[in-house]
Amino acid sequence: MNNATKIVQETSDPIVYVVDDDLGVRDALLELFMSMKMKAATFDSPSDFLERADIKRAGCIVLDVRMPGLNGLDFQNHLDTAGSKMPIIFMTGYGDIPMTVRAMKAGATDFIPKPFSDNVMLAAVENAIRVDGERRKSAAAIGAVNSLVQTLTPREREVMFEVAKGLMNKQIAFELGITEMTVKLHRMSVMRKMEVRSVADLVRKVEQIREA
Amino acid sequence: MNNATKIVQETSDPIVYVVDDDLGVRDALLELFMSMKMKAATFDSPSDFLERADIKRAGCIVLDVRMPGLNGLDFQNHLDTAGSKMPIIFMTGYGDIPMTVRAMKAGATDFIPKPFSDNVMLAAVENAIRVDGERRKSAAAIGAVNSLVQTLTPREREVMFEVAKGLMNKQIAFELGITEMTVKLHRMSVMRKMEVRSVADLVRKVEQIREA
C-alpha cells in the first residue's frame, strides 16, 4: 500500500468525537479509544466542537448532556441543521428519566450515566459507528441516484416521473402537450442517463429518491 | 347511524390497557381515561393481561416495569411473539437510566417515572395511539397487497416476481422453461388479480411486500 492510499484510509476511518468540559473525562476517553486503535478527538465545549470538527465525517459523538451554552437537545437540532447525521451518545452525571426519554426519542443511540465502565462505553460506540455506517450506506445509494437525476434535462425529468407513474407514452404526450414521438426520445435519454434497462428498475430508483 | 354500526365503531375504538399490580394506580388511570371519553381496561398482572386482553386491538398498553413474573422487556418480546404490535408505555417507581434506554431501544413509545401528572400520561397515551394508528395504516396496506398475492397461483407468483425484476417475457420464459406465450397469459392474470394496469404499479406493490 502506498502512502497516499494510507492517508485516505486514515481520514475516512470512523472517528469518535468526545465533547465534555471535564478534562479528566476527555483524557480518559481519548486514551480508551486510542487503546482500541480507534481514532478520536476531544473538545471542551459544543461551540468548540462546531468550530473545529468535521461533522460530515464517518463516526459518532460522545457528549455530556450538561454543557455550558447548549444543552443536549439543542445540540442535536443544531447538528441536524448543519447537515450532520452523526449518531450521538449522551453521557450524564445527574440525568433523569425524562431527559433520557427525550434524548432517545430525538434519535440518540445511547444514554450512559456516569460513572460508566469502559466496556459499556465501547459497546455503545461500536453500535453507534455501526448505525452510522448503515445510514451512510443508504444515503450513498440515494445520493448516487440523485446525481444521475441531475444529469437529466427538465423535460426528461418530467417524462421520467410520468413513466414511473405507469402512464403510456401517448398519455404522457397528452399531459405534456407534445407528440408521442418526442416522449419516446426523452424516454430513451432517461433510461440511458439513469443507467437502467427496464421500467421496473427505473421505478425502483425513482421510489428511492421520492421517499427521501 | 344504526345500532350495528355503532357497536362496530365502539369495539374498534382505540383502547388503553393498564397493567399494574397496584389497585390504586389502576383505578386512578381508569378514571383518568374514562374522564377523557377513552376506552380503557385494567389488569393486575401481565399473565392476567395475556389471558384476557385482545392484543390485536387498536390502542396501547400502559405497564409498570416491575411486575410479578414477567419484567418489561420479556413482556415486550412475549407480545411480539403473540403477534401484537401495540405500543407500550412504561411506568416505573424506581427505574434507572439503563432500564429506560433498554426499553426505548426495544421500541417503547414512552417511559414515565411515578408519580406523574395526568397531562404527562395523557400526552404519552395520545402519542402512542397515534403511532398505533400509523402502524396499522401501513400494515393494512401491506395486508391488502398480500391478500391479492394469495389469489395468485404458484406459477403466476413466479412470473410476477420475474416481471418485477424487469425481465422480458422471453427471458422469463427461458428461466421457467416455458414458452413466451404462456408467460404472457400468466402475466395477464397477474395484472388482473393484482389490480394494477401498469408494470410500474406492479413493481410498487411487489416492493411493498418484499420490504415487509
Place this chain on the structure above:
DNA sequence: AGCGAACCCAAACCTTTGTTTAAGGGTAAT
C-alpha cells in the same frame, strides 16, 4: 454572429407486449 443545449417532430422499422380464441394434459377433490 456563432455555438451548444434543450426541445420538438416525422418516417420507417423492428421488438415487445397485450388480447382473443381454441384446445390438450395433469391433478385433486367430490
Place this chain on the structure above:
DNA sequence: ATTACCCTTAAACAAAGGTTTGGGTTCGCT
C-alpha cells in the same frame, strides 16, 4: 367419474415501446 383448477401451447392480430436517421426552433452564452 365428473368437476374444477392449474399449467401449457398455438395462431393471429392489435397495441405499445424502442431505435435510427434527419431535420427543425428557441434560448442563452461567448
